[in-house]
Amino acid sequence: MRGALVAILSIVLGATSPAAQPASTGVIAPPLSPRNASYTIAARLDPSTHTISASETLVWRNTSKTEATELRFHLYWNAWRNNRSTYMRESGLRGTVRPDADAENTSEADRSRIDVTSIRLTAPFAADLTAAQHFIAPDDDNESDRTVMAVPLPRPIGVGESATIEITWNAHVPRAIDRTGVVGNFYFIAQWFPKIGVLQDAGWNCHQFHASTEFFADYGSYDVSLTVPRGWIVGATGVERDRHDASGNTTVHRYYQDDVHDFAWTTSPDYVERVERFEHPTLPPVTMRLLLQPEHAVQAARHFAATRATLQYYGEWYGAYPYGHLTIVDPAYHSGADGMEYPTLFTAGTRWLAPGGVVTPEDLTVHEAGHQWWYGMVGSNEFEDAWLDEGFNQFSTARAVAAAYAPHYYSRRYFGGFIPYVFGDIVLSREVDDNGWSAYTAVATRDEPSTASYKYFPTSAGGITYAKTALWLNTMERWLGWPLLQRIMSTYFARWRFDHPAPRDFFDTVTAVAGRDLGWFFDQVYRSSNAFDYGIDDLSSVEDGDERRTTVVVRRYGEAIFPIDVRVTFANGEQVTEQWDGRDRWKAYVYTRAAAAESAEADPGRVLLLDVNRTNNSRSLAPRTRQASTKWSTIWLVWLEDCVLSWASLA
Numbered sequence: 001m002r003g004a005l006v007a008i009l010s011i012v013l014g015a016t017s018p019a020a021q022p023a024s025t026g027v028i029a030p031p032l033s034p035r036n037a038s039y040t041i042a043a044r045l046d047p048s049t050h051t052i053s054a055s056e057t058l059v060w061r062n063t064s065k066t067e068a069t070e071l072r073f074h075l076y077w078n079a080w081r082n083n084r085s086t087y088m089r090e091s092g093l094r095g096t097v098r099p100d101a102d103a104e105n106t107s108e109a110d111r112s113r114i115d116v117t118s119i120r121l122t123a124p125f126a127a128d129l130t131a132a133q134h135f136i137a138p139d140d141d142n143e144s145d146r147t148v149m150a151v152p153l154p155r156p157i158g159v160g161e162s163a164t165i166e167i168t169w170n171a172h173v174p175r176a177i178d179r180t181g182v183v184g185n186f187y188f189i190a191q192w193f194p195k196i197g198v199l200q201d202a203g204w205n206c207h208q209f210h211a212s213t214e215f216f217a218d219y220g221s222y223d224v225s226l227t228v229p230r231g232w233i234v235g236a237t238g239v240e241r242d243r244h245d246a247s248g249n250t251t252v253h254r255y256y257q258d259d260v261h262d263f264a265w266t267t268s269p270d271y272v273e274r275v276e277r278f279e280h281p282t283l284p285p286v287t288m289r290l291l292l293q294p295e296h297a298v299q300a301a302r303h304f305a306a307t308r309a310t311l312q313y314y315g316e317w318y319g320a321y322p323y324g325h326l327t328i329v330d331p332a333y334h335s336g337a338d339g340m341e342y343p344t345l346f347t348a349g350t351r352w353l354a355p356g357g358v359v360t361p362e363d364l365t366v367h368e369a370g371h372q373w374w375y376g377m378v379g380s381n382e383f384e385d386a387w388l389d390e391g392f393n394q395f396s397t398a399r400a401v402a403a404a405y406a407p408h409y410y411s412r413r414y415f416g417g418f419i420p421y422v423f424g425d426i427v428l429s430r431e432v433d434d435n436g437w438s439a440y441t442a443v444a445t446r447d448e449p450s451t452a453s454y455k456y457f458p459t460s461a462g463g464i465t466y467a468k469t470a471l472w473l474n475t476m477e478r479w480l481g482w483p484l485l486q487r488i489m490s491t492y493f494a495r496w497r498f499d500h501p502a503p504r505d506f507f508d509t510v511t512a513v514a515g516r517d518l519g520w521f522f523d524q525v526y527r528s529s530n531a532f533d534y535g536i537d538d539l540s541s542v543e544d545g546d547e548r549r550t551t552v553v554v555r556r557y558g559e560a561i562f563p564i565d566v567r568v569t570f571a572n573g574e575q576v577t578e579q580w581d582g583r584d585r586w587k588a589y590v591y592t593r594a595a596a597a598e599s600a601e602a603d604p605g606r607v608l609l610l611d612v613n614r615t616n617n618s619r620s621l622a623p624r625t626r627q628a629s630t631k632w633s634t635i636w637l638v639w640l641e642d643c644v645l646s647w648a649s650l651a
């Protein structure tokens with residue numbers, strides 16, 4: 001998902017084709033994933049009461065090396081049942097992480113809940129487990145949290161064995177909160193069904209719903225029938241296979257998709273629908289279905305262009321998008337549903353006024369479309385290793401946006417966010433702005449990325465999970481070169497797509513592809529919260545007989561270590577570049593030359609994008625460059641302010 005990092009745009013308004021039936025079927029053969037958690041769901045939405053009544057048949061296979069003595073399910077909607085859930089408690093930590101997470105001030109009618117009314121095993125043996133269900137809180141022992149349901153089994157389900165579980169439940173749709181719920185007649189329904197956790201060799205991985213982390217699930221096939229009011233438009237994971245009218249002035253929409261690990265849907269009578277196709281000489285075609293708010297219909301081409309750019313660049317860099325279709329949802333204003341990823345469907349988000357030269361809605365569209373790779377196909381654990389999807393995707397988004405939308409400019413919104421103003425003289429850079437440098441520096445030392453993500457201080461997610469990862473990946477690109485980093489990332493993607501990689505799997509891929517152990521680098525950026533800060537501590541040029549003696553002192557102000565170049569420029573134009581391993585706290589370089597020194601710079605090529613203080617990186621004996629660095633600082637100050645505001649709204 002994405003908070004509000006500023007984006008860009010440049011856009012050519014092109015004609016969009018009328019709605020057409022998606023060509024693909026959702027069926028994938030041969031299977032791409034283990035498909036060990038497959039759901040057949042029938043759900044009925046009653047807008048008059050904001051309720052969903054539903055049943056599901058889950059076919060689950062134990063792919064771990066341990067037998068299952070109980071089953072564990074996520075019941076995410078109980079996070080908004082009251083203000084005692086872990087989600088709500090965390091949201092209140094140091095100000096609300098999510099400004100809309102305030103159940104105390106909402107009525108019962110606005111809250112959500114999910115109640116399992118029956119749970120029965122029909123294979124490999126029959127058992128009614130309804131009375132055995134109970135809530136557990138494996139992360140924090142919060143007895144009031146009801147987001148994880150445990151169900152002991154009368155006898156274990158063995159390694160490799162399959163089970164069929166039938167569940168019925170009722171749920172109340174919340175007033176729009178954290179990308180789920182209802183506002184007016186707009187519904188966005190996510191994390192909504194009883195969803196089995198991931199059984200690993202060490203046991204169940206089934207975390208509670210936390211305020212600042214996301215989800216983790218096994219792959220499977222989803223066959224979902226949704227009953228909604230007749231005439232309402234439905235968007236969902238997968239492809240619509242069948243549609244028929246039913247009693248009570250309703251219509252049943254049946255969606256199907258293989259090889260995904262979640263299913264989300266939306267319905268509203270107001271959507272404007274457009275369909276276009278992505279085609280590419282070496283990548284498979286993709287039907288793009290766009291569901292827009294009517295007031296944004298004029299921005300259809302911008303959404304398609306950004307999605308097309310994502311399918312192209314991510315496809316060329318990492319690997320092909322295999323599903324053949326992708327649904328883009330432009331959610332209702334104030335629904336809080338914008339900027340979120342689901343398999344074969346994502347929500348973007350735009351405003352009525354979206355000026356040229358600014359990448360809104362493109363940045364968000366690329367980011368959420370990009371999650372089809374880092375989240376959708378590579379199914380890392382978002383509770384524990386959120387940086388593996390969000391950080392990789394932040395890096396990839398910035399890279400794709402730079403490729404598709406350069407230049408783009410800084411903008412701000414005024415009058416309650418309604419009126420945008422574009423600063424045409426502030427061009428945003430991928431390296432600093434789009435990676436989120438200011439967001440990182442604001443929280444650089446507050447959490448170690450190797451900590452399980454759900455244990456981060458809630459407001460560290462933006463700066464650490466997203467920005468720090470993007471900055472160190474971009475640093476690797478500038479240090480090792482894009483051809484090598486591209487091979488590393490595409491190899492990692494190929495090895496781990498439709499699987500659940502852990503951080504060590506990425507590090508092992510780096511070692512294998514790069515042909516050397518970069519463990520020391522990951523010790524700095526992953527296993528440490530230390531900050532990088534190199535600078536020129538002193539620069540002097542004094543008379544030494546007929547010549548000038550120049551002394552440069554370069555210093556490591558931060559705890560983290562990285563090799564850097566040091567460049568000294570003399571008044572006659574001569575330049576000397578030293579390579580310093582960066583390990584000691586300082587190093588002095590002395591030169592005796594005819595000419596005096598003019599300037600010295602630490603990391604002049606700006607390889608180390610994680611350096612938290614660039615203003616100390618250069619020193620000059622000539623006043624002109626001093627002015628330049630003042631100008632830089634001013635731009636950064638503007639940026640810092642913006643990013644603090646932007647990241648504050650990160651979800």
Ligand SMILES: [Zn+2]
Nearest residue numbers: 001002390393
């Ligand atoms: Zn994201």
